[in-house]
Amino acid sequence: MADVARAAGVSSATVSYVLSGKRAVAPETRTAVEAAIAELGFVVNTAARSLRTGRSSLVALIVPDIANPFFAQLTATLQEELRGLGLHVVVCDTRARREEERALLAEAVQQRFAGVVITPFRLLPKDLGVLTDAGIPAVVSADVPFGAVDQVAPDARAATRQALELVTAARRRRIAMIAGPRDATGGDPRLELLRALARQYGTALPGDLVVRGEHTREAGAEGFAELMDRRYRPDAVFCANDVIAVGALDKAHELGIDIPGEVALVGHDDAAFASLVRPRLTTIRYPAEEVGRAAARLLRERLDGRTAHRTVRVKAEFVARASV
Amino acid sequence: MADVARAAGVSSATVSYVLSGKRAVAPETRTAVEAAIAELGFVVNTAARSLRTGRSSLVALIVPDIANPFFAQLTATLQEELRGLGLHVVVCDTRARREEERALLAEAVQQRFAGVVITPFRLLPKDLGVLTDAGIPAVVSADVPFGAVDQVAPDARAATRQALELVTAARRRRIAMIAGPRDATGGDPRLELLRALARQYGTALPGDLVVRGEHTREAGAEGFAELMDRRYRPDAVFCANDVIAVGALDKAHELGIDIPGEVALVGHDDAAFASLVRPRLTTIRYPAEEVGRAAARLLRERLDGRTAHRTVRVKAEFVARASV
DNA sequence: TTGAAAGCGCTAACAA
DNA sequence: TTGTTAGCGCTTTCAA
Numbered sequence: 001m002a003d004v005a006r007a008a009g010v011s012s013a014t015v016s017y018v019l020s021g022k023r024a025v026a027p028e029t030r031t032a033v034e035a036a037i038a039e040l041g042f043v044v045n046t047a048a049r050s051l052r053t054g055r056s057s058l059v060a061l062i063v064p065d066i067a068n069p070f071f072a073q074l075t076a077t078l079q080e081e082l083r084g085l086g087l088h089v090v091v092c093d094t095r096a097r098r099e100e101e102r103a104l105l106a107e108a109v110q111q112r113f114a115g116v117v118i119t120p121f122r123l124l125p126k127d128l129g130v131l132t133d134a135g136i137p138a139v140v141s142a143d144v145p146f147g148a149v150d151q152v153a154p155d156a157r158a159a160t161r162q163a164l165e166l167v168t169a170a171r172r173r174r175i176a177m178i179a180g181p182r183d184a185t186g187g188d189p190r191l192e193l194l195r196a197l198a199r200q201y202g203t204a205l206p207g208d209l210v211v212r213g214e215h216t217r218e219a220g221a222e223g224f225a226e227l228m229d230r231r232y233r234p235d236a237v238f239c240a241n242d243v244i245a246v247g248a249l250d251k252a253h254e255l256g257i258d259i260p261g262e263v264a265l266v267g268h269d270d271a272a273f274a275s276l277v278r279p280r281l282t283t284i285r286y287p288a289e290e291v292g293r294a295a296a297r298l299l300r301e302r303l304d305g306r307t308a309h310r311t312v313r314v315k316a317e318f319v320a321r322a323s324v
Numbered sequence: 325m326a327d328v329a330r331a332a333g334v335s336s337a338t339v340s341y342v343l344s345g346k347r348a349v350a351p352e353t354r355t356a357v358e359a360a361i362a363e364l365g366f367v368v369n370t371a372a373r374s375l376r377t378g379r380s381s382l383v384a385l386i387v388p389d390i391a392n393p394f395f396a397q398l399t400a401t402l403q404e405e406l407r408g409l410g411l412h413v414v415v416c417d418t419r420a421r422r423e424e425e426r427a428l429l430a431e432a433v434q435q436r437f438a439g440v441v442i443t444p445f446r447l448l449p450k451d452l453g454v455l456t457d458a459g460i461p462a463v464v465s466a467d468v469p470f471g472a473v474d475q476v477a478p479d480a481r482a483a484t485r486q487a488l489e490l491v492t493a494a495r496r497r498r499i500a501m502i503a504g505p506r507d508a509t510g511g512d513p514r515l516e517l518l519r520a521l522a523r524q525y526g527t528a529l530p531g532d533l534v535v536r537g538e539h540t541r542e543a544g545a546e547g548f549a550e551l552m553d554r555r556y557r558p559d560a561v562f563c564a565n566d567v568i569a570v571g572a573l574d575k576a577h578e579l580g581i582d583i584p585g586e587v588a589l590v591g592h593d594d595a596a597f598a599s600l601v602r603p604r605l606t607t608i609r610y611p612a613e614e615v616g617r618a619a620a621r622l623l624r625e626r627l628d629g630r631t632a633h634r635t636v637r638v639k640a641e642f643v644a645r646a647s648v
Numbered sequence: 649t650t651g652a653a654a655g656c657g658c659t660a661a662c663a664a
Numbered sequence: 665t666t667g668t669t670a671g672c673g674c675t676t677t678c679a680a
């Protein structure tokens with residue numbers, strides 16, 4: 001930076017101000033500095049900047065499972081969106097464990113991260129306190145309200161309604177769900193929404209038709225098997241996400257149960273493989289790209305000085321394929 | 325750190341040496357410092373360290389496509405392996421573009437990254453010069469030799485042989501491949517290997533049975549369609565990776581071609597969805613976890629001072645499912 | 649075996 | 665509108 005200042009005939013402070021735009025700089029001066037920067041190929045030393053400002057250029061993306069295509073896509077989008085701001089995305093996989101989630105938040109604080117984007121799984125809203133106390137911008141991607149933070153949340157009402165319409169139109173009445181684990185943050189909002197809407201369609205999700213498990217293929221298979229053991233089998237099974245749905249599909253094949261003939265299957269997310277399985281999975285699409293863009297926008301605004309927290313709703317979309 | 329020094333009754337230099345182990349410290353002193361660190365919950369400021377040493381704590385993971393489950397898994401493993409070393413993994417998606425690959429390398433240099441793990445797609449070996457010139461440890465994950473760098477490369481000979489054995493045992497003779505693009509780095513080593521081995525099995529891959537495209541589902545579908553247009557259709561199609569293979573499967577369904585009845589299909593990688601499609605995909609598994617661990621190990625050794633470059637071979641494994 | 653102190657490159661308070 | 669300068673927290677050289 002000293003080199004640039006010398007080349008442009010100004011002080012290094014001026015170079016810094018040209019870069020940051022935090023103080024007015026005469027147009028000629030600005031031009032000269034910019035020319036020198038280009039000429040010398042100067043790039044700021046982020047370590048020095050971080051040391052001085054107490055803020056790094058890192059944004060932590062904390063997710064339960066990077067291998068889930070939804071989160072892989074989220075990673076890709078977020079990284080792309082933040083790159084232009086000189087921010088780097090550090091991916092952190094918690095494997096859905098609360099201790100990992102907390103540890104990663106603590107690390108973000110210790111390392112003075114520029115921000116955190118988190119999809120909490122078992123984390124509690126109060127755990128975010130460490131971030132807000134440290135003044136680190138946080139964006140939470142979650143269905144349930146998470147307190148005074150920026151949030152991107154799905155609006156899945158219409159899509160879920162469509163799914164129910166299709167299911168009930170086919171005279172399916174015994175609706176079940178393979179939900180997430182009971183101790184997940186906020187229970188399972190997708191289950192709650194389905195429950196609320198099902199009532200409007202004159203059906204219900206009785207307790208014995210709700211089974212729970214992790215967001216894994218194995219848990220999906222187990223959950224499906226369990227449901228098929230019920231005295232009155234369900235004729236439609238909703239799954240908390242597509243990974244679970246695929247596990248259910250595995251089990252259906254294994255048991256020789258026809259999908260959708262005997263049982264309709266609905267997933268959530270529209271993960272990349274949803275259109276790959278047979279039958280192709282009917283699902284409630286939650287667009288990772290839009291979530292990523294919304295999170296990036298919220299983060300940007302916050303870094304630009306917004307102080308009030310904001311929630312962006314991303315509309316889910318019903319994708320009718322062959323499993324209903 | 326000054327706080328820790330005060331609490332332990334030593335100088336901050338001693339605290340630094342306790343942390344780094346770069347100079348002998350009396351056991352009692354060490355104990356006192358460690359106690360103070362624990363007591364105060366001290367964590368080093370990586371920005372200050374980076375500024376001083378000229379090395380950040382970031383490792384770039386540069387891949388052609390994060391959404392490809394192979395790379396998603398690689399990300400997860402690498403991140404997990406490097407976390408203990410205090411290194412953060414920054415994911416960078418190049419979308420298979422050479423300019424992006426080059427730009428990201430340049431950035432790694434400018435930001436003085438601790439290391440780079442890259443799966444080059446169109447990058448040329450000489451492009452890595454910027455890293456080696458800057459003394460930044462690089463680990464390349466590629467089939468072809470990439471010059472004087474640490475490398476993890478597959479050993480797919482045995483697995484490919486097994487695949488060919490199975491295919492030819494079924495009297496399939498017209499073997500085709502949907503390979504990667506012609507301008508990819510090193511051509512397509514998986515094609516070259518298949519070619520070499522096919523000869524040993526008394527068959528060949530004639531020019532008109534090799535088609536090329538990006539590593540995408542769409543390209544896979546197009547490639548397959550193209551092959552099915554040949555005067556003598558192939559009866560076995562190898563694909564450069566599973567994403568391509570899935571595209572081929574799409575097209576086969578569309579054209580009403582029976583897999584494996586009419587055409588056998590073999591993929592590469594064993595991406596998560598390979599076992600999801602119908603028929604389940606026979607593939608040559610390249611274990612992302614092992615690749616990630618090997619890359620982490622190479623990086624660690626290099627950071628620990630190794631200077632000679634080293635190549636770690638990771639064995640691929642033939643996974644027979646239902647598409648052959 | 650330990651300490652004192654310089655200085656990495658930047659930002660921002662203060663001065664002009 | 666611009667410049668001067670202190671100092672962020674660490675590592676490492678030099679000295680003891």
